Amino acid sequence: MTRKQKRLTLIGLAGLVLMAAVGLVLSALNDEITFFTSPSEVIAGHVKPGTRLRLGGLVEEGSVKRGNGTTVEFRVTDGVNVVPVAYTGILPDLFREGQGTVTEGVIEPSGLFRADTVLAKHDERYMPKEVADALKASGHWQEEAGKVPLKTK
Amino acid sequence: MIVEIGHYALILALALAVLQSVLPVWGARTGDAGLMATAGPTALGQFFFAGVSFAALTWAHVVSDFSVVNVVENSHSLKPMIYKVSGVWGNHEGSMLLWVTTLALFGALVAGFGRNLPAVLKADVLGVQAWVAVAFYLFVLLTSNPFLRLPIPPIEGRDLNPILQDPGLAIHPPLLYLGYVGFSIAFAFAVAALMEGRIDAAWARWVRPWTLAAWVFLTLGIAMGSYWAYYELGWGGWWFWDPVENASLMPWLAGTALLHSAIVMEKRDALKIWTILLAVLAFSLSLLGTFLVRSGVLTSVHAFATDPTRGVFILAILVTFIGGSLSLFAARAPGLAKGGLFAPISREGALVFNNLFLTSATAAVFVGTLYPLMLEAATGAKISVGAPFFDATFGPLMVPLLFAVPLGPFLAWKRGDLLAVAERLAVAFGLAFAGGLLAWWLTRGGPILAPLGVALALWLIFGALAEVVSRVKLFSEAPKTSFTRAVGLPRSVWGTMLAHLGVGVTLLGIVAESAWKIEDIRVMRPGETARLSRFEVIFDGVATRSGPNFVETATRFRVIEPSGRVTVMEPSKRVFRARQMPTTETAIATFDGVSQLYMAVGEIQPDGGVAMRMYWKPLVLSIWIGCLIMAIGGTVSLTDRRLRIGAPRPSRVPRAGDAAPTPAE
Numbered sequence: 086m087t088r089k090q091k092r093l094t095l096i097g098l099a100g101l102v103l104m105a106a107v108g109l110v111l112s113a114l115n116d117e118i119t120f121f122t123s124p125s126e127v128i129a130g131h132v133k134p135g136t137r138l139r140l141g142g143l144v145e146e147g148s149v150k151r152g153n154g155t156t157v158e159f160r161v162t163d164g165v166n167v168v169p170v171a172y173t174g175i176l177p178d179l180f181r182e183g184q185g186t187v188t189e190g191v192i193e194p195s196g197l198f199r200a201d202t203v204l205a206k207h208d209e210r211y212m213p214k215e216v217a218d219a220l221k222a223s224g225h226w227q228e229e230a231g232k233v234p235l236k237t238k
Numbered sequence: 239m240i241v242e243i244g245h246y247a248l249i250l251a252l253a254l255a256v257l258q259s260v261l262p263v264w265g266a267r268t269g270d271a272g273l274m275a276t277a278g279p280t281a282l283g284q285f286f287f288a289g290v291s292f293a294a295l296t297w298a299h300v301v302s303d304f305s306v307v308n309v310v311e312n313s314h315s316l317k318p319m320i321y322k323v324s325g326v327w328g329n330h331e332g333s334m335l336l337w338v339t340t341l342a343l344f345g346a347l348v349a350g351f352g353r354n355l356p357a358v359l360k361a362d363v364l365g366v367q368a369w370v371a372v373a374f375y376l377f378v379l380l381t382s383n384p385f386l387r388l389p390i391p392p393i394e395g396r397d398l399n400p401i402l403q404d405p406g407l408a409i410h411p412p413l414l415y416l417g418y419v420g421f422s423i424a425f426a427f428a429v430a431a432l433m434e435g436r437i438d439a440a441w442a443r444w445v446r447p448w449t450l451a452a453w454v455f456l457t458l459g460i461a462m463g464s465y466w467a468y469y470e471l472g473w474g475g476w477w478f479w480d481p482v483e484n485a486s487l488m489p490w491l492a493g494t495a496l497l498h499s500a501i502v503m504e505k506r507d508a509l510k511i512w513t514i515l516l517a518v519l520a521f522s523l524s525l526l527g528t529f530l531v532r533s534g535v536l537t538s539v540h541a542f543a544t545d546p547t548r549g550v551f552i553l554a555i556l557v558t559f560i561g562g563s564l565s566l567f568a569a570r571a572p573g574l575a576k577g578g579l580f581a582p583i584s585r586e587g588a589l590v591f592n593n594l595f596l597t598s599a600t601a602a603v604f605v606g607t608l609y610p611l612m613l614e615a616a617t618g619a620k621i622s623v624g625a626p627f628f629d630a631t632f633g634p635l636m637v638p639l640l641f642a643v644p645l646g647p648f649l650a651w652k653r654g655d656l657l658a659v660a661e662r663l664a665v666a667f668g669l670a671f672a673g674g675l676l677a678w679w680l681t682r683g684g685p686i687l688a689p690l691g692v693a694l695a696l697w698l699i700f701g702a703l704a705e706v707v708s709r710v711k712l713f714s715e716a717p718k719t720s721f722t723r724a725v726g727l728p729r730s731v732w733g734t735m736l737a738h739l740g741v742g743v744t745l746l747g748i749v750a751e752s753a754w755k756i757e758d759i760r761v762m763r764p765g766e767t768a769r770l771s772r773f774e775v776i777f778d779g780v781a782t783r784s785g786p787n788f789v790e791t792a793t794r795f796r797v798i799e800p801s802g803r804v805t806v807m808e809p810s811k812r813v814f815r816a817r818q819m820p821t822t823e824t825a826i827a828t829f830d831g832v833s834q835l836y837m838a839v840g841e842i843q844p845d846g847g848v849a850m851r852m853y854w855k856p857l858v859l860s861i862w863i864g865c866l867i868m869a870i871g872g873t874v875s876l877t878d879r880r881l882r883i884g885a886p887r888p889s890r891v892p893r894a895g896d897a898a899p900t901p902a903e
Contacts, residue, residue: 094582099594106598109631110605117627118609121620139622151841155759155849174759175472175840175851178811178820189622 128166244294245385251287252375259368262361274361278349285346305391314397324408331384362430397816406466414459418524420452425521442504454872461865472822472838485527492520495596588646595639602631644701666700691749698742733875744864750857771854832859
């Protein structure tokens, strides 16, 4: 091989790998991402049943019903609209009524959101950013008392 | 008083860093040996004062000095001592202090061990390192000062987030930072080389040990974090493709690419510009990781606090250093002497192949991590990019790379013979194929890709072993001769073997865990029995216990194997007193050495039943054992004679403007 051929082979190989990588990324960005929605957007019919999505909001007070099995039902609200959710599995430690949550799953034709994932919060002071934004959008955002910082000298 | 000393020491460290960032570089430009010589002492002094500062904060945590805000917010007098110490870096301010202290440590190490570096290079490297240090000292002092006091100290602290109270998390951040910050040395060397406009093979030899050390720590840090997530979060997963995890994976991938391209540069004086670029990228991605984690643009366990001024400050640091170094690269790189060419099928070709795939994979992770942020900023749409995206991009990019790994070390430099390599790897390939077939036979009806994954993992393992077997002529010479040859083999060969073998072991664990794990979610009442895989699980009951700063509701399960052996597992729920925050404590039992039974319990229901999640995870431990083997491989390679005795000076001492020798093709 001449010097030029060697160089071209290398550049060709590099181009091929890069194109493959770009192709993979683009197709995955088309198919493999999940959109975040608020209960109001779900109620307004912005999402097709069967599409995988994330639903975020507050767990409505008094809505959590634990059966004797492993399925839990609760309602997620953004202060304006409410979506019923069914989840089979173990809820994260900091899942509470009146607290923010993010669930992932599909909406059924009946309007029930069947979640296969309820996202764990790591800290009681932490509010999922999407939830905070959804609440701000619906005008139900309140700064939590616990967030007041300590005064420094 | 001690706290004020710590604060003052940090300001002194900043002052020294300012001197270090100006004087040596000025000296190097004007040829003033006296100014260049200031680099060493200022670097050592800077580390001394940063160390004093860090020690002072540690002291405040250890004695629970609740007049310090940082201690109040993250500590509790009843917290066990190990977590009082680890609580120092279990929060934003303290972890940034650890970051700068680590940076100062690396600077001091270069000053101490870099005696045989050319004076100009040493001055420039330490100068550039100090630029980074100044930026981060200012960040800590201006936006994240851990030494602030309270006028009226409370009598008790708010405690550390309970899920951070864990031995794994005690050592995860220091390891990770040693890795992140270790790449700053490679970065400083790269920028110094660009400033001088000159680079040669000796440069690669100086940079390699630092990169290798950083890589070893980063490997251990990531593995530790992954294992922590696995047993602490109670979800049974070990990698979530969480942006914060990706933030540590990207520098690791770029660092791995850098390690490999530096070999080409050192041995063949080729790929020089590319290696410089990778050195800049590896540290840029470390900075990006710090930005993503610390700025609060991502909300996760790592975002201890969200304060916009901090985010803007780190973003400014990020833009300055990444933008600055890349501009310098663009301006200077074309003027650097080019290296020799090589045939596509050669050791160099294999290493280029490695670099292509590693950087493409890094880019894929980069896009997946930042795309949601970009999209939200641009259109307001909120999306999440999770495991499916990375499975569809990162996975396919890794497969050809992993398949090629065993071939590389067998190929000759300059011009290799693929057929001869195939011949020497035939046995390894046969064994891997047989192993894959066996896996298929044992798990008929399971996922069809899994046996292929097993075969690939075995190919990596046997391929790595084959290299050493062939080099010591095991089986073809007398055992004594082989032994002598094995002793005489360079440590770097053993290091390569171990690192590649470790990748295989990790892959084996990943494949087995993903394909053949069994999950069981159910409600059990005391006395009930469940079956999972070959185990019989009996729920005995619930007991309440008390720990130093928590109360726990422990459940007791007996696990009976077909052989009759009984293992008791006690997953529990803890409620930490100070924050009234519940956590799930999983119970994990290891069987057959590497497989695990994993249990986590939910809430106790009114009728005494308990919702629980059980997993049987075959070969799961080999994921982390493989990482450990990789790290050991890196360490062994670090003790290689050519690195240990220090890099020799280049055969002829070139001056600036003196073109580096170009090897004949």
